Amino acid sequence: MTExxxxxxxxxxxxxxxxxxxxxxxLAGLLVGDGQDRHVTAESLFEAASNAGEKVSLATVYNxxxxxxxxxxxxxxxxxxxxxxxxxxxxxxxxxYWEDSASLTDAPAEDLEICKLPEAPAGAEIxxxxxxxxxRRT
Amino acid sequence: MTExxxxxxxxxxxxxxxxxxxxxxxLAGLLVGDGQDRHVTAESLFEAASNAGEKVSLATVYNxxxxxxxxxxxxxxxxxxxxxxxxxxxxxxxxxYWEDSASLTDAPAEDLEICKLPEAPAGAEIxxxxxxxxxRRT
DNA sequence: GAAGAATTGAGAACGATTTGCAATTGATCC
DNA sequence: GGATCAATTGCAAATCGTTCTCAATTCTTC
Numbered sequence: 001m002t003e004x005x006x007x008x009x010x011x012x013x014x015x016x017x018x019x020x021x022x023x024x025x026x027l028a029g030l031l032v033g034d035g036q037d038r039h040v041t042a043e044s045l046f047e048a049a050s051n052a053g054e055k056v057s058l059a060t061v062y063n064x065x066x067x068x069x070x071x072x073x074x075x076x077x078x079x080x081x082x083x084x085x086x087x088x089x090x091x092x093x094x095x096x097y098w099e100d101s102a103s104l105t106d107a108p109a110e111d112l113e114i115c116k117l118p119e120a121p122a123g124a125e126i127x128x129x130x131x132x133x134x135x136r137r138t
Numbered sequence: 139m140t141e142x143x144x145x146x147x148x149x150x151x152x153x154x155x156x157x158x159x160x161x162x163x164x165l166a167g168l169l170v171g172d173g174q175d176r177h178v179t180a181e182s183l184f185e186a187a188s189n190a191g192e193k194v195s196l197a198t199v200y201n202x203x204x205x206x207x208x209x210x211x212x213x214x215x216x217x218x219x220x221x222x223x224x225x226x227x228x229x230x231x232x233x234x235y236w237e238d239s240a241s242l243t244d245a246p247a248e249d250l251e252i253c254k255l256p257e258a259p260a261g262a263e264i265x266x267x268x269x270x271x272x273x274r275r276t
Numbered sequence: 277g278a279a280g281a282a283t284t285g286a287g288a289a290c291g292a293t294t295t296g297c298a299a300t301t302g303a304t305c306c
Numbered sequence: 307g308g309a310t311c312a313a314t315t316g317c318a319a320a321t322c323g324t325t326c327t328c329a330a331t332t333c334t335t336c
Contacts, residue, residue, distance in 0.1 A: 019302065021314065042293080057316045062293060064314095078219040082324095083292065094256060099265060113254035117271070118232060118245040124273040127237060130217075131269055133255070135262040157333070159283065180324080195285045200324060202283095220293095221323060282333070289326070294319105301314070306307105 001025075005033035016071035026054040027064050031074070037089035039077070039104040040065075045086075079104060079132050094131035107133055139163075143171035154209035164192040165202050169212070175227035177215070177242040178203075183224075217242060217270050232269035245271055 001009070009028035013020045020028075030048050031038055040048070046061045056064075065086050068074045077085040079097045085104045087095075093109035112131060120126045139147070147166035151158045158166075168186050169176055178186070184199045194202075203224050206212045215223040217235045223242045225233075231247035250269060258264045 019313070021301075023315070059294080059316055059318095060314085063295095063316095066294090076219075078216055081214075081216040081219065081222050084219050096256075096259070096262075098262070107256040111254060111256035112252070114251070115253040116249060116251035118234075118249035120271075120273055121234070123276060124234075124236070125276050127272040127274040129269065129271050131267065133258075133267050134265040135258055136265040138261060138263050157282070159332075161284070197285055197287090197325085198283085201285095204325090278336085280333100280335090282331105284331070285329100287327090290324080292322090294321070296319080297317095299315085299317105301312105303310100303312085305310085 001029045001033060005029050008032055008035060012073060016068070016073050018067065018071055018073075023056045023060050024064055026052070026056055027061065027068075031068075031088050037087070037106060039085050039087050039106075041083050041085055043083070077104060077130075092128070094133060097132050097134050098137070099134055100137050107131075139167045139171060143167050146170055146173060150211060154206075154211050156205065156209055156211075161194045161198050162202055164190070164194055165199065165206075169206075169226050175225070175244060177223050177225050177233075177244075179221050179223055181221070215242060215268075230266070232271060235270050235272050236275070237272055238275050245269075 006029070009025050009032060010020050012028050012032050013024055018024060026049055027045060030045060030052065031040065042058070042062045042065055045065070046056070046058050049056045049061070065074065069076050069086065072090070074086040074088050075090055077087050077095065079085065079095070080102055089106060091109065094107040094112045096105045096107045114129070117129065144167070147163050147170060148158050150166050150170050151162055156162060164187055165183060168183060168190065169178065180196070180200045180203055183203065184194070184196050187194045187199070203212065207214050207224065210228070212224040212226050213228055215225050215233065217223065217233070218240055227244060229247065232245040232250045234243045234245045236243070255267065
């Protein structure tokens with residue numbers, strides 16, 4: 001991990017008040033090291049860590065993603081039922097879901113405009129509006 | 139099951155070319171017997187059948203929901219990651235997801251208007267656009 | 277009714293995720 | 307720099323929703 005990547009990672013953890021353990025730094029580096037947004041599953045992140053030669057157990061990847069999620073560092077996205085995706089982009093934005101490869105990418109938020117939205121029923125308020133655009137390869 | 143419910147159920151199955159077995163009729167009756175749209179999970183439908191004094195195994199509920207889904211009678215909705223919901227309303231419409239009770243209801247389709255939508259990336263086409271409005275009880 | 281095909285259901289198998297818990301690591305205080 | 311205590315890790319077992327296997331049952335058709 002380069003210096004800038006290390007700094008991004010530790011800042012990211014510090015911002016959420018999470019202790020920068022070796023494992024968390026490794027995963028943080030893979031998630032936000034290059035400053036890009038990323039969509040991972042526990043399995044894909046575990047594999048990325050393994051490929052990078054880092055030793056982190058799968059259970060820790062699960063626990064850490066959950067911790068990042070609780071800390072507001074990543075957002076959990078459910079599109080597929082069988083597995084959970086985690087998105088480092090916390091801003092409100094739609095997603096493309098590629099049905100053939102079961103992968104998730106960001107859709108440009110500025111290209112989505114909802115001009116009319118159902119109101120929350122009495123006694124409830126809108127927590128969020130999730131928009132998933134399912135894609136089929138042509 | 140009243141006569142009209144029986145008729146609705148068998149018509150529904152017949153429309154999809156599914157044989158009207160006792161179990162399917164039971165489940166169809168619970169799903170569309172009263173002509174209302176409904177959102178169920180395998181577990182909730184199994185419970186409804188049990189409460190109605192009908193004997194259907196949980197495995198059959200799963201298999202039958204899958205069969206109904208393949209036959210285009212119901213739509214599978216994924217909002218929660220842990221379980222699948224099935225919706226008897228096949229028209230394109232948004233959903234309310236009640237986070238506290240983990241239940242799903244229809245949101246009025248006429249109250250949703252998307253005036254700008256991201257285009258499908260090259261080599262892909264939009265299969266569907268899923269809109270889930272997450273609600274928090276106030 | 278008989279024969280063959282489709283359906284059912286009990287239980288085993290599965291895949292993703294969580295949990296229990298002992299060992300390790302990190303932060304803090306002297 | 308240690309000692310101390312809480313937080314974290316990671317293995318293995320446990321869970322949970324769901325699917326699968328396969329023998330027994332039920333439908334349809336002749």
